[in-house]
Amino acid sequence: MANDLELVDVVKKFGAFTAVHGVNVAMPQGEFFSFLGPSGCGKTTILRMISGFIDPSAGAIRLAGRDLNGIGPNKRPTALIFQNLALFPLMSVADNIGYGLMVRGVAASERRKVVDRMLELIALKGYGDKRIDELSGGQKQRVAIARALAVEPKVLLLDEPLSALDLKLRQHMRHELRALQRRTGVTFIYITHDQGEALAMSDRVAVMSQGRIEQIGTSTEIYNNPQTAFVAAFVGENNALAGKVTAADYGYGAIETAFGKLRAANPRGMKPGEASVLFVRPERVRLAEAKAETGSDNVIESPVLDGVFEGPVANILLENLGSERPITVTLANDGATPRVSRGERRRVRFSPDDAILLPPAGAAHGAGGHA
Amino acid sequence: MSATTIAAPAAPAKPWLTSDQVLQISVALFLTLFFLYLFLPLIYMMLVTFNDSRIPTLTPWRGFTLRWFVSMWEDQRMWQAVWKSVVIGVAVIVLAVPLGLAGAVFMTRMRVPGQSLIYAVMISPILMPGIMIGLSTLIFWDRQFGIGGRWQLSVLGQTSFIAAYCMLIFMARLTRFDQTLEEAALDLGATPAQVFRTIMVPYMRPAILSAATLAFLQSLENFNTTLFTIGNDITLTMYIAGKIRSGTTPALNALAFVMVVFTVIAGIVYEVLRRREVRAAAARARAAQEAELAVGAAD
Amino acid sequence: MSEAIRRFGAGGVAAILAGVAFWAIMLIAGPMLLMVDLAFRPYLPNPADVGGPLDVHTVSNFAKVFLDDLNWRVFVKTIYASITVTIISLLIGYPLSYILVRSTKSGWVGILMIGLLIPFWVNEILRTFAWQLLLARYGFINTTLTAMGLIDEPIQFTNTDFGVQVGLIYAYILFMIFPLYSTMESLDPNQVDAARDLGAPFWRIHWDIVIPHTKPGIASGCIVTFMLAAGSYVVPELLGGTRAIWFTKLIYLQFEAINWNLASAYGFTLVVLCLLFILLMMAVFRVSLKDIAR
Numbered sequence: 001m002a003n004d005l006e007l008v009d010v011v012k013k014f015g016a017f018t019a020v021h022g023v024n025v026a027m028p029q030g031e032f033f034s035f036l037g038p039s040g041c042g043k044t045t046i047l048r049m050i051s052g053f054i055d056p057s058a059g060a061i062r063l064a065g066r067d068l069n070g071i072g073p074n075k076r077p078t079a080l081i082f083q084n085l086a087l088f089p090l091m092s093v094a095d096n097i098g099y100g101l102m103v104r105g106v107a108a109s110e111r112r113k114v115v116d117r118m119l120e121l122i123a124l125k126g127y128g129d130k131r132i133d134e135l136s137g138g139q140k141q142r143v144a145i146a147r148a149l150a151v152e153p154k155v156l157l158l159d160e161p162l163s164a165l166d167l168k169l170r171q172h173m174r175h176e177l178r179a180l181q182r183r184t185g186v187t188f189i190y191i192t193h194d195q196g197e198a199l200a201m202s203d204r205v206a207v208m209s210q211g212r213i214e215q216i217g218t219s220t221e222i223y224n225n226p227q228t229a230f231v232a233a234f235v236g237e238n239n240a241l242a243g244k245v246t247a248a249d250y251g252y253g254a255i256e257t258a259f260g261k262l263r264a265a266n267p268r269g270m271k272p273g274e275a276s277v278l279f280v281r282p283e284r285v286r287l288a289e290a291k292a293e294t295g296s297d298n299v300i301e302s303p304v305l306d307g308v309f310e311g312p313v314a315n316i317l318l319e320n321l322g323s324e325r326p327i328t329v330t331l332a333n334d335g336a337t338p339r340v341s342r343g344e345r346r347r348v349r350f351s352p353d354d355a356i357l358l359p360p361a362g363a364a365h366g367a368g369g370h371a
Numbered sequence: 372m373s374a375t376t377i378a379a380p381a382a383p384a385k386p387w388l389t390s391d392q393v394l395q396i397s398v399a400l401f402l403t404l405f406f407l408y409l410f411l412p413l414i415y416m417m418l419v420t421f422n423d424s425r426i427p428t429l430t431p432w433r434g435f436t437l438r439w440f441v442s443m444w445e446d447q448r449m450w451q452a453v454w455k456s457v458v459i460g461v462a463v464i465v466l467a468v469p470l471g472l473a474g475a476v477f478m479t480r481m482r483v484p485g486q487s488l489i490y491a492v493m494i495s496p497i498l499m500p501g502i503m504i505g506l507s508t509l510i511f512w513d514r515q516f517g518i519g520g521r522w523q524l525s526v527l528g529q530t531s532f533i534a535a536y537c538m539l540i541f542m543a544r545l546t547r548f549d550q551t552l553e554e555a556a557l558d559l560g561a562t563p564a565q566v567f568r569t570i571m572v573p574y575m576r577p578a579i580l581s582a583a584t585l586a587f588l589q590s591l592e593n594f595n596t597t598l599f600t601i602g603n604d605i606t607l608t609m610y611i612a613g614k615i616r617s618g619t620t621p622a623l624n625a626l627a628f629v630m631v632v633f634t635v636i637a638g639i640v641y642e643v644l645r646r647r648e649v650r651a652a653a654a655r656a657r658a659a660q661e662a663e664l665a666v667g668a669a670d
Numbered sequence: 671m672s673e674a675i676r677r678f679g680a681g682g683v684a685a686i687l688a689g690v691a692f693w694a695i696m697l698i699a700g701p702m703l704l705m706v707d708l709a710f711r712p713y714l715p716n717p718a719d720v721g722g723p724l725d726v727h728t729v730s731n732f733a734k735v736f737l738d739d740l741n742w743r744v745f746v747k748t749i750y751a752s753i754t755v756t757i758i759s760l761l762i763g764y765p766l767s768y769i770l771v772r773s774t775k776s777g778w779v780g781i782l783m784i785g786l787l788i789p790f791w792v793n794e795i796l797r798t799f800a801w802q803l804l805l806a807r808y809g810f811i812n813t814t815l816t817a818m819g820l821i822d823e824p825i826q827f828t829n830t831d832f833g834v835q836v837g838l839i840y841a842y843i844l845f846m847i848f849p850l851y852s853t854m855e856s857l858d859p860n861q862v863d864a865a866r867d868l869g870a871p872f873w874r875i876h877w878d879i880v881i882p883h884t885k886p887g888i889a890s891g892c893i894v895t896f897m898l899a900a901g902s903y904v905v906p907e908l909l910g911g912t913r914a915i916w917f918t919k920l921i922y923l924q925f926e927a928i929n930w931n932l933a934s935a936y937g938f939t940l941v942v943l944c945l946l947f948i949l950l951m952m953a954v955f956r957v958s959l960k961d962i963a964r
Contacts, residue, residue, distance in 0.1 A: 051558055053676075072676065073557045086555035090573045100559035103569070133655045136662035151559055398769055402782070405766060409789045412800035412840070415810055419803060427803055430813045473689030481674045481686070492694045495702075498944070500901025502918055503937045507701035510708060510930055515700070531697035553677060563679030592793050595903045599925060611795050615802065615908050627796045634791045642784065 004029040004187050005050070005155055010059035012045050019045045021211040022059065027189075027204070029154075032181050034190040034198040037208035038234070043191045045211075047157050050189065051080045063154060074103075079148035081158040085140055087132045093119075093143055094128035100151035118146040121180070138169050145180065155187045162197060174200050195235050199223065207231045225267065229361040232279040239285065239327045241278040241320070245270045245357065253357045258321030262298040264355035276357050282315065282330035284354035287338060288347040297349040302327065304340050316340055318348065413631060420624040427621045443625040452610035455522060459597075459606060460590040462526040463533055467586045468579060470530065471537025478538070479545045494539075496532035501595025504528055509599050520602030528596040533589050537582040544578040709934035731935030741920060748917040749943065751831055752899035755838045759846040759895050760888065762839075767850035768880065772859075790844045798908045801837045802828060805909065829913040837905040842898045846891040853887030854880065889955040897944045 005027050012020040020042045027033045035043040048054045050061055052073035061068045068076060079100075088096050095102075097118050098111040106114075119125050122142035127135070135143065141161060148156055158177075162170045178201045181188045192198050198205045199219040206216045207230070215227040226232035233240065243257035245266075253266030255278050264278050288299055302318040305326050314337050317326040329348055331337055340346060419427045423436035443449065474493050478486070496504055508528035512518040552574070556566045572579075594608045601609060614623045675683050710727045714720055735741050770786075773779050789797065804810045805827035812824040827833040857880065865875045881888070906916035917940060924933035952958065 053554060053557075073554070074560050074562060076558075078558070080555070080558045082551045082555055084549070084551055086549065086551035088552060088555070088570065099556065099561075099569070103556070103559065103561040103565045131655055133652070134658040134662065136659060139662060147555075147559065401765060402769065405762070406785055408840070409785070412797065412804055413789060413792060416796070416800035416803055428806075428808060428813075429810060430808075470689050470693045473686045474693065476678075476686050477690045480677070481683075489690065489694055492698055493690070496698055498897060500897065500918065500937075500940060500944070502901065502903050502921055503705075503941060504701075506921065506925060506930070506933055506937055507705040508697070510934065511696075511701035511704050514704060514708075527697060531693070531701075534693055534697075557677075563677060563682055567678065567682065588791075592795075594795060595901075598903070598922070608793065608795050611793070611799070612904065612908065615795070615799050623799070627799065630796060631792050635788055638784070638788060638791050 004031075004064060005189070006060075006062040007046070007050075008060045008062065010046070010049065010056045010061060012042070012049060012054065013057045019211055020049075020056075023211075023213055025206060025213065025216065027187060030185045030187055032178065032188045032190065032201055032203045034192060034202040034205045035208055036192055036195055036198040036205050036235070038193055041208040042211040043208050044159060047080070047159055047189065047191050050155070051078050051157055052076045077154040079151055079153035079156050081144050081148055081156065081161045083159045083161065083163060085144040085161065085164075087140055087144055087147070089132050091132070092128065093124070093130050093132065093135070096132065096143060097128075097147045097150050099147060104151070114150055118150050121149070121183075122146045137165050138173065141165065141173060142176075145177075149180075149184060149186065153186060155189060156181075158188060158190045160192050160194075162192075163194075170197075177201060199235070207235060209234070226279065226356065226358065227268070229277050229279070229358045232277075232356065232358055233361065237282050237328060237330070238279045239282060239320075240323065240325065241280075241327075242322065242360065243276060243278065245272050245274045245276045247272055252352060255357060259300045259302070262300075262355070263296075263352040264298075264357045265353060266357045268358060270357050270359065275360055277360050278355050278357055280350050280355040282328040283313075283332075285327070285329045285348050285350045287316070287329065287331070288349040297351050298355065299347055299349045300327070301345055301347045304342055304344050304346055306342060307340050316346070318346065416624055417628045417631060420621050420628045422621065425620055427619060427624050439621040439625040440628075442620070443622040443629075446622065448605075449607075449610060449626065452605050452607045455604055456591050456607040459522055459526055459529070460587040462523075463529050463590040464583045464586045466526060466530045467534040467537050468582050470534040471582060472541050472575070472579070474534065474538040475541030475545050479542055494535050497535045499532070501532075501593070502599060504531055505596035505599030508596070520600055522601060522604040522606075524600040524602070525593075525597045525604075525606070528600045529590050529593050532596070533586045536585055536589065540578050540582045540585070541575065544575060548574060705934045706938055708931050709938045711931055713929045713931040731932050732939065734932060735936060735939050744915050744920055745917050745939070747831065748900055751835055752838075752896050755835050755842070755899040756846075756892050756896045758835075759839055759843045760892060763843055763846040763850050763891065764884075764888075767847050767854050768876075770847075770851055771854045771857075786844065786847065794841055795904055795908070797841060798837050798905050801833075801840060802908055805833050805836070828909055829911040831910070831914045834906045834910040834914050834916070837909040838899045838902060841902070841905055842895050845894045845898060849887040849891040849894070850884060851887075853884045857883045885955045886957045889951045889957050893948050893951050896947050900944065900947075901940065 005025075007023050007025045010020060010023045011018065023042075023046060025033075035046060037043050045054070049056050050068075052068065052071060052075075055069065063077065073080075088099065091099070094112075094115045098106075098115045101111045101114060115128060116125075119128055122145060124139060124142060124146075127139070127143075132140065132143070144161065145156075162173050165173060174197060177188070177190075181201075190198065190201065199222070202219060204216060204218055205222050207214045207222060209230045215222060215231045217225070222231060222235055226235065226238075229240075232238050241255075241257045241259065241262065243255040243262075245253050246256050246261065247254040248266055248269065248271055251266060252263055253270055253276070254261055254263050255276055257278065262278055264280070270276050288297075300318070302321070305317040305319055308315040308317070312333050314331050314333060316329045316331065318329065320327045327348070415429065419429055420439050421435050421437070422429055422432055423434040423438070424431070477483075478490055483489070505528050508524060508531065509520055512524055512527065513520075518524060548571075552570050553566050556570045557563075561569065592608065594612060597606055597609060605613075611623065611626070678686065709731055710729065711725055712728055712730060714722075714724055719725060735745060770779055770782055773782070802809075806812070807824045807826065807828070809827075811827065812821075815821045816824065827836070861879050861883075862875055865879055866872075870878070901918060902916065903918045903922065906914060906919060910916060910919075917936070921933050921936045921940070924930075924936060
């Protein structure tokens, strides 16, 4: 598959502040790609560089092999869905959707055909004459997408477009966006700080922090095999146990923590003597019955701080030695959830295959920054 | 029925008027006097028109007449002055509205060293006595370019401060402008000129209309700046001032009558239109809310 | 700037800058600077002398303001009368603004506001003409007072400083009321109610709460009213005639006599006077230019 959009060593500086440090990404035509990161991580800057509102300080952005540098936003085959949608309040729904065609000089009759097709696509047939402020939040959302798609962009850029919607509508729009992307085959680049959105919709996700890409991968890769401590901690819930590597062999490593020696996968090849953090997902930790066979599993024993029932799951919080963040054990509500009482010491276990050793956050960058 | 009763505090001996009533009466009296002060002169001026007397006075009353309207209507010099005022007013609109818009865009959307000084310069004519603007405009154009007093010079003099009013109107609206609308239009392929025409101008249209109206009314009303720059031409205000100074018949009151009535009607129409627009916006907001509820029900 | 070019295009930016430059330089700064320059040069009746050896910088024009007895008296009178106008406007405008603000909830305020605005939509000259009709020797006021038997002889109102001041207050009181109203409006009414609840008499409420809050509005209202009154030409011209002369009239007389240098010097003096008044107000009310401009 041909690479549609490429970012090569893209850097953006605002005065002394570097918002984006050498980002490299390539995405094939028709991919749903997300940039995920906390606010201020540089994802919006990347989006604005792709759409042409700002120029990179260094590096290149290419579309189908063509360098976009110096091409204004109005000449780029990209379309942007703004965070606040930026629908034109003084125009009707139809005029909004037809705007891109109008400024290109497309005849009114032709324009109307496209607008009608778009209205059908977003299931708002017959809404063409409505004014923008007569629409609900979800309807506005769909009109903004139709307006962008009407100009047949090669790439559709979405800047946290769901953030203004309420929770239920947001869930609904995820499916709708994904379906729309499949139907149109347009490359979607989605910017969000909401990991649920990114994981649920995307073919691939780039997790960003402080202007750098920490990891690029599919949702399962990002979730199951985080490459950095930041990704492990930012995406989903994770238990972190800090310590020092004592041994490394055959893809596994041993780490000396406050709970003693634990074993975990060592994909980054951490060497003995290095400071490290062991991450293990709460749902991969199980309660260990007293004196039960634990085999090669890691076992931790710690007092129970609290038990939190959340409906489908129950969380048990154990004291984490050497950290203020407790260890969380998530148990599915299968009808056999054991009762725990506060202060009681419990043993929990997890497989070394479910745990991962990573360098602590803030350690040297570079690994996993390339796709 | 409530079973509890609350014991009322022992009422003090009731004075003739409570202090609240005294306050209310004095407020009403004050307002009455003030608005009488505001309107009496205008009403008197208008009523005088109908007195069949050669000098503008209500007493002695010599009978009802409309002849002063006729004599006003037949005054050719007045019509010439009106025409000149309209020409100047239109020219001021043409000049001051774009300049005010340029100034407002300059102030709100650009960053240039020394900008606040430039702003101070642009805004200073508002605080300058009108005769100073007139005098300085005349001196400048006469000395530098040999252009003496004439109506075109009045246009320039009036524009220098009317553009500042326009700029303030535009700035107030521009600061509320959502710049992502421009970005969205650019992103959809519009050229900067198209963005300006299709996004900025429609958004600014109400402000442009107000600015144009204000510019025209300010120009029409202007005396001080015009006095120094007009040369041998004569505007409506100059004409009226000349009439007043030389002593006048109630034909001038007839003119005043017409102008006041026009002013009041225009003001009321403006207010009605504004309220209608507010109501329409409220109706659309209700429609959006209903759409929201409909979506909620469908889910 | 590159951001602006991206938005408006190079041509658009050029047009905007050209407009601003034409306005600021050709319509404002250029004329003002030339006028100041002229004010410091002698009047040379023969155009051939302009720019010649006689055309030197001097303060002789200003000497005429301060040393000529008539000019000086008119100058001082203008200041004094304008201050009176300002104070009376404040005394009327303050309670009126307070009433307007306190009646915001009653629904009356819309009607009162329109009522306040209508007279000011009417041409200033016509408003002054209306007062001339009222104040004239056989005008409404004199005939009414005579008919009521309060006076035997008509009182001379027109062609007096008193008549001019009445006209000035009428002409400019709105410029006092608006800044007062808008600053008072931003005062949380609960503060007033709280003070009343705590037992403060009404004058204390004003002295301790309303006036301190309204200070910037008072200052800007006073500045604008004073400047309009001192710089007014129409009102003294129509109500003062040849007897009650305003400083602006002196400027006009010099302008008519084609002595633009002296006219400029008088005008410059007037502008400096206005600036001094602004500084005085800022010192008296301890407010900054920023507070006033709001």
